[in-house]
Amino acid sequence: MIRLFTKFLMLLLLLISHSLLSQDQHQIDHANGGAYAFTQAAPCLSAAKRGALKASIKSRIQKLHQDGKLRKSLAGSLVSLDPPIRKAANQTSQHFYAIRNFVDHDPLATGSQFGSSNLDYNCGVRTYDSSSGYNHQGTDFCSWPFPWHAYENDLMEVVAAAAGQIIGIDDGNADDNCDCINNFDSWNAIYIRHADGSVAWYGHLKKGITKTVGQMVQQGEYLGVVGSSGCSTDPHLHFEVYDAGGSLIDPFGGNCNAMNSQSWWTAQENYYVPRINALLTHYLPPIFGCPALNESTHFSDCFHPGERIYIAAYFRDQLSASLTNLRIRRPNGSLQNSWNHSSPQYYSFSYWYWYIDLPFSEASGEWTVEADYQGVTYEHKFEYTAGECSCQTEHALTSGTRLSGGLSAARKYEVAGEIESKQTISTGPSSVDVIYDAGQSISLLSGFELRSGVVFSALVGGCSP
């Protein structure tokens, strides 16, 4: 029964492909995509909240001191910061973040992002300020690509950049915000004091922090997950650092950093890190939006003869006029298609996708998409078959898929293991087709809801082993 349904669906897709997509099989002449735009031109915290936070951190330190629980500062020691984020074990993208905003060293604040009143440590303008007089005081590490998919699946983790003592926690606030309206001063965050007395703030976390105030943490220890709590336009970590005297520092050392003469990083990343974070295939174009409801990954690694495949590259720091060479290879390694892309400008976050209607009579098996960028070759595999794909996954996770949030677009979740869902599936402009296809089991947890107009199918073992 279940298998019949899968076959029926496949036939249907085939019929559609045959009728709509005719002869033209070489449409890789046009790149769609461009910048992944953010509009953060408001401070993560109000000046009042920032002041209150500093005062509360100060009194918290005093209290810990009085209680004999404060770890002594080691005068003269310098902290060395490791990256405050890491890729979760189930994150399949090769790279998973990019930096949007550095600390703003220009005292002018006009409400601009990447503008003339902005100055980053490297004398560029990759930061922002607000007309209320705020100059960005931290570094924003943003999840990229598919920040909401990463948020829903806990794919970007926050870790302690340096060992220390947790001296404050804010938690319990909404963590899927898209703007600052009513969201000021309600972020989830952890504040850690290091051995030298310096303090790091980790802001915009997902709620449900499991750490406690007073607890000691090791460098690299898990703190939580990147979210979009507080005044935030998308899931990212705002990382802000103060020295032992309470003065703001910029952990990046550079010519235009007047706050501190040296980098605080163990290994400072280059100003530009041009690379492909992910090379992926999709059954429809990727859609970005905020919050999770408006982002559609459309992942697929399973294609049939005649179907349209969307091949997408997601870049961090794509340099102006930099070249990417892309290729499709058959299972035997022979070249099926190749094309070039030249970036029209610099982008900190960008994505480009191309589509091709796959041929009708080619060898079944594992095909490869390749992309050369800045001397590195990136690879992604997909299956091309007239039959059933082996269990190719829409959301490939090691142990299963936890689904939450709202959904109003057609989507198929196919995993080899189990699916647990708390999703609310609501109708969009037309009826919605949502398919859960799990190899082992499907659990509909409290919170799962189907609204009218939705076509929903749950399949267990619907794909070949």
Ligand SMILES: [Zn+2]
């Ligand atoms: Zn920030």
